[in-house]
Amino acid sequence: MRCSVGLLCVLAALLPEAHALLCTVCNADEQTSCEGQSIRCVAGGVCSSLFKEVTRLDGKKCYQIFRYCGDPKVCGINTYFSFVIYRGRQTITCCDTDNCTPPQPTWPDSQKNGLTCPTCEYNGFDCISNENIECVGEEIKCIKQSTIFIGPLSHDVITYRGCSSESVCIYGNSTYSTYHGSSTESIVTCTDANPGLSSGCSGLQSVLLLANCLMLVKLVLDPSE
Numbered sequence: 001m002r003c004s005v006g007l008l009c010v011l012a013a014l015l016p017e018a019h020a021l022l023c024t025v026c027n028a029d030e031q032t033s034c035e036g037q038s039i040r041c042v043a044g045g046v047c048s049s050l051f052k053e054v055t056r057l058d059g060k061k062c063y064q065i066f067r068y069c070g071d072p073k074v075c076g077i078n079t080y081f082s083f084v085i086y087r088g089r090q091t092i093t094c095c096d097t098d099n100c101t102p103p104q105p106t107w108p109d110s111q112k113n114g115l116t117c118p119t120c121e122y123n124g125f126d127c128i129s130n131e132n133i134e135c136v137g138e139e140i141k142c143i144k145q146s147t148i149f150i151g152p153l154s155h156d157v158i159t160y161r162g163c164s165s166e167s168v169c170i171y172g173n174s175t176y177s178t179y180h181g182s183s184t185e186s187i188v189t190c191t192d193a194n195p196g197l198s199s200g201c202s203g204l205q206s207v208l209l210l211a212n213c214l215m216l217v218k219l220v221l222d223p224s225e
Helices: 166-171
Strands: 022-029 037-040 046-056 061-070 078-083 086-095 112-122 131-136 139-150 155-165 174-177 183-192
Touching: 022 046, 078 112, 078 131, 078 139, 078 166, 112 139, 131 139, 131 155, 139 166, 155 166, 166 183
Parallel strands: none
Antiparallel strands: 022 037, 022 061, 046 061, 046 086, 078 086, 078 155, 112 131, 112 155, 139 155, 139 183, 174 183
């Protein structure tokens, strides 16, 4: 079953032009691997895989993978988030030989850390929270993220509030585009998470959208080679 909970976009960084490594470019839902065309990256780029895993509170897991030419500076960065009925994590792994396959991630166990944040999600630029969610692991920030998806025939905005790791706050504000004519902008604001209970929305409507979430750092594919 395909899950969808739109949120933070990717911590990926695709590089715009082509002159060095050959890397596989592809994406897949409900899988942890994919195959696709090979393109040349800009000098200094590496073959990268963005792995996403989102777990609903009922235990259902959703997966998504993106492979692309990436920026080595973001290799190994992990992000974590919780909102409404979802807990998610994502990471980028990398390798540096032609058409290599980046390694699968290893995820640490995450326990509740005693912090809470207001939570909600809405198809628009804001949502009003009347519930809170317990944060886990490295989630020490309360986040509000609006993700704007612009395609040839559509323009959508999704906003959520919840817990996040500090890495989301550092990398969350950015824009990326692809050669398909689509673009995604992520706007993030963060505050410190609250000890114990906080006032906080129920809602649900988007998980792993192809428009990548969390830690957006400009992606642009060049399929010309």
